[in-house]
Amino acid sequence: MPRHFLNILDIPKADAARVLARAKAMKDGGVRTRLLDGKTVILIFEKASTRTRVSFEVAVRHLGGSTVFLTPHESQLGRNEPLKDTARVLSRYADALVVRTFGQEKLDTLVRWGTIPVVNALTDEHHPCQVMSDVLTMFERTPDLGALKVGWVGDGNNMAHSWIEAAAQFGFALTLACPSAYGPDLEVVARATALGARLTLTEDPAEAARDADYLNTDVWASMGQEAEQLRREAAFEGFQLNGTLMALAKPGCKVMHCLPAHRGEEISEAVFEANADTIFDEAENRLHMQKAILEWVFEAL
Numbered sequence: 003m004p005r006h007f008l009n010i011l012d013i014p015k016a017d018a019a020r021v022l023a024r025a026k027a028m029k030d031g032g033v034r035t036r037l038l039d040g041k042t043v044i045l046i047f048e049k050a051s052t053r054t055r056v057s058f059e060v061a062v063r064h065l066g067g068s069t070v071f072l073t074p075h076e077s078q079l080g081r082n083e084p085l086k087d088t089a090r091v092l093s094r095y096a097d098a099l100v101v102r103t104f105g106q107e108k109l110d111t112l113v114r115w116g117t118i119p120v121v122n123a124l125t126d127e128h129h130p131c132q133v134m135s136d137v138l139t140m141f142e143r144t145p146d147l148g149a150l151k152v153g154w155v156g157d158g159n160n161m162a163h164s165w166i167e168a169a170a171q172f173g174f175a176l177t178l179a180c181p182s183a184y185g186p187d188l189e190v191v192a193r194a195t196a197l198g199a200r201l202t203l204t205e206d207p208a209e210a211a212r213d214a215d216y217l218n219t220d221v222w223a224s225m226g227q228e229a230e231q232l233r234r235e236a237a238f239e240g241f242q243l244n245g246t247l248m249a250l251a252k253p254g255c256k257v258m259h260c261l262p263a264h265r266g267e268e269i270s271e272a273v274f275e276a277n278a279d280t281i282f283d284e285a286e287n288r289l290h291m292q293k294a295i296l297e298w299v300f301e302a303l
């Protein structure tokens with residue numbers, strides 16, 4: 003049975019700590035592997051990407067493998083060839099799929115009909131590779147993750163859902179402040195809570211910011227929600243990570259952002275630039291963490 007990475011809870015808790023340590027070791031340069039020698043990973047991207055695409059392509063090459071990049075525009079995916087047929091065809095050519103798409107159910111179809119591992123490179127519901135990389139970014143600075151208070155200010159979106167699952171895996175306390183009607187999926191919240199996640203949901207950004215060790219945000223309109231931009235700008239008024247909110251956080255609080263950032267919307271220019279070291283470490287850590295995730299996926303084969 004291939005091992006898949008569709009959301010953060012797909013990794014058993016003990017493995018999650020191991021993957022985190024492994025990513026750090028790979029970053030620190032103490033680990034060499036040709037794990038993917040002779041193997042091919044197909045990247046299927048139905049949405050735009052800079053970081054995820056490039057960091058996966060480079061990660062696979064560093065591990066000795068090669069990649070094929072597919073979009074709907076130049077493949078039969080854009081002409082409605084069923085995903086279940088695509089899954090069966092690509093499984094005969096390659097060793098894993100890394101997929102950025104819309105609904106999570108598309109990944110489920112690839113898993114159901116394919117015979118090779120599937121890795122989630124962002125869906126409408128989850129962005130697990132990003133948040134695992136963000137957890138590595140915190141871990142490098144403050145290894146005792148269970149002692150941290152993390153705040154999320156903004157949309158209860160794919161990133162928020164993966165943060166919620168990360169809270170269950172890694173033990174930090176997470177307060178999410180989202181405008182009414184833009185909160186996270188309560189099923190995701192319930193599942194993580196049942197696994198021990200310490201979550202607080204609020205509509206007050208000050209509550210998320212107060213005494214936070216790390217503060218996080220993301221765009222107000224995600225990919226696929228462009229038509230809602232203006233409505234969302236109105237709904238998210240007061241949810242910008244700026245100097246006023248930062249004044250409530252712990253001294254030394256770091257701000258994280260998965261990028262791309264919309265300065266002047268979810269984050270002020272000053273707060274972004276004051277935290278550029280952390281934010282660009284998150285981007286770098288995609289490379290290291292995704293190597294560790296690929297290793298975890300392939301060790302089951």
Ligand code: CP
Pocket residue numbers: 050051052053054055124132260261262
């Ligand atoms: N953070 C992130 O996933 O960036 P890309 O959309 O550029 O891949």
Ligand code: NVA
Pocket residue numbers: 124125129159160161220221223224225260261262
């Ligand atoms: N929530 C954003 C994340 C981009 C990396 C989106 O889905 O567009």
